[in-house]
Amino acid sequence: EDQVTQSPEALRLQEGESSSLNCSYTVSGLRGLFWYRQDPGKGPEFLFTLYSAGEEKEKERLKATLTKKESFLHITAPKPEDSATYLCAVQGGGGGNKLTFGTGTQLKVEL
Amino acid sequence: GAGVSQSPSNKVTEKGKDVELRCDPISGHTALYWYRQSLGQGLEFLIYFQGNSAPDKSGLPSDRFSAERTGGSVSTLTIQRTQQEDSAVYLCASSFNRQETQYFGPGTRLLVL
Numbered sequence: 247e248d249q250v251t252q253s254p255e256a257l258r259l260q261e262g263e264s265s266s267l268n269c270s271y272t273v274s275g276l277r278g279l280f281w282y283r284q285d286p287g288k289g290p291e292f293l294f295t296l297y298s299a300g301e302e303k304e305k306e307r308l309k310a311t312l313t314k315k316e317s318f319l320h321i322t323a324p325k326p327e328d329s330a331t332y333l334c335a336v337q338g339g340g341g342g343n344k345l346t347f348g349t350g351t352q353l354k355v356e357l
Numbered sequence: 358g359a360g361v362s363q364s365p366s367n368k369v370t371e372k373g374k375d376v377e378l379r380c381d382p383i384s385g386h387t388a389l390y391w392y393r394q395s396l397g398q399g400l401e402f403l404i405y406f407q408g409n410s411a412p413d414k415s416g417l418p419s420d421r422f423s424a425e426r427t428g429g430s431v432s433t434l435t436i437q438r439t440q441q442e443d444s445a446v447y448l449c450a451s452s453f454n455r456q457e458t459q460y461f462g463p464g465t466r467l468l469v470l
Contacts, residue, residue: 250399280458289361289448289461290400333400342413343388344402345459 248273248338252348259324259355267319267332267351275339279317281310282333284350290333293319324355359383361462363449369468370439378434378465382451389432390452390459391424395445403447406432407454439469 251270259265271279278297282290294303296312303310307328309320319332331352335345362381370376382389391403402416406426417423421439426432436443446466450459 282461289463292458292460295458335400342415343405343407344390344413344416345392345400346402347392347399349397349399 248336248346250334250336250346250348252334252351254351256352261325261355261357262323264322269317269334269348270315271336273336273338277337277339279312280335280345281319284331284333326355326357329353329355361449361451361460363462363465365465366463367466369470371470372441373438375435375437376439376467378447380432380449380462382430383460385453386451387429387454388452389426390450391434392448392450393445394448400448441469443467444469
């Protein structure tokens with residue numbers, strides 16, 4: 247059974263204070279690892295897909311990296327508008343086409 | 358372009374009543390998914406439709422839950438004889454095909470009293 251664990255559960259940063267969110271996973275045949283952002287009362291918004299160890303993707307202040315056991319979402323010089331819950335999910339080779347999600351990291355960036 | 362839409366956005370019902378939740382996927386997307394997000398828990402897969410293939414119902418928690426997809430587009434998730442533990446946000450997602458990124462709708466917030 248695919249499993250995803252995210253840490254920390256919550257993170258409070260000052261504006262401009264860079265940090266990283268962790269996503270550890272176990273999966274049978276990784277087909278893709280996904281990062282989403284979710285604002286309160288809204289559906290998850292797609293950020294990145296990573297397919298193989300060593301892959302990196304960037305978008306504005308966010309950078310996602312992938313190893314064989316975990317993924318990191320690096321946030322550089324965050325702004326208050328980056329405050330949200332960040333969700334990690336995996337799509338495994340043996341589990342049909344569903345995504346298995348972690349419980350997320352709730353990020354708050356303060357002025 | 359238009360994203361995934363869901364209706365209603367909120368639904369309050371009494372225990373024992375049936376509810377129907379609707380999802381309109383992104384135009385041209387052949388794959389459609391339903392997930393449930395309960396307070397403090399991760400998104401939980403419910404059911405998956407791909408084209409005309411038989412749906413993957415492996416995530417449905419009980420036989421009170423069912424879903425259909427008409428004409429390869431709109432989908433309806435039906436919960437019969439609702440229970441308080443069914444209270445959650447029900448999210449729909451669609452993708453161009455089963456290999457591609459899933460894009461989510463805004464969800465339906467269901468409260469069973």
